[in-house]
Amino acid sequence: MSGSAVDTTPGMSAVGTPTVVTRALRKEFGARVAVDSLDLTIYRGEVFGLLGPNGSGKTTTIRLLCALMAPTSGSAEVVGLDVETQGERVRARIGYMSQRYGLYDDLTVAENLRFYSTVYGLHGEARTRRLAEHSCALGLDERRNQLAGTLSGGWKQRLALACATAHEPEMLFLDEPTAGVDPAARRDFWTSIYALASRGTTILVTTHYMDEAERCQRLAFLSRGHLIALGTPREITAHFGQASIEDVFIELQRQDEAQYGVAAGGSR
16 A cells, blocks of 8 residues: 555546645654644645544644644635634634534523524624524524533534624634544534535535545545645545555554554654
8 A cells, every 4th residue: 555645636626616725834842743734725625634644633634724833834814814824714714623522501402502602793683683594504493491411422523613603704613523422413513514615614524434535535644743634535446455444544544553553653
């Protein structure tokens, strides 16, 4: 299996206005390089997957793109803004949802939505109107007075997505958002994701569920901070000579473990 990078021309669904552009993006933590010379373009309305074994640099890449940390060198633009010099404006125009539970258990569904929408700058009548439409679209109306802590995993996930998108962000980052959620809830979640993308929201998702990876329009594989493959799921499997994205992932993890002598770990 080749470890060289493949750079493919995106399909028609990915051609358009770039939402993310990185050029030689690099992040060091002391002597360790977490992200190394990353060149990446993600287009408006694209559902884009960022994959790789633990320690590959996925979460560091997301934190850089969310302007939560500064790059050591190189550059990144998100929604047309420089993440290093315009970080506050970047954060106001993106949404973020992680596998870590971020809801307030002792607040109702409506109260969680109101709190997060206020954090993102929505107020008054505009907030009321937006939350009414948003709750209806995601099927949360009937649970608006239920405490978040009493929701099932699937409903908590749906509420977390609603909170992350209440301000209608131009780009949404999803860092393993369906971890621990049942298959039916994961399927419903992806229906919501593609509905957002159809309205122009750009989606970047990391996942360890390879059936979800296959739902992405394009994928980037990272290994030890390096971009080693970029393309559609079909192009990725053909490049590595594997039958499925899951086989590609397993082989990359095996190579990392063989090269470093231990299971891949550390910074994600």
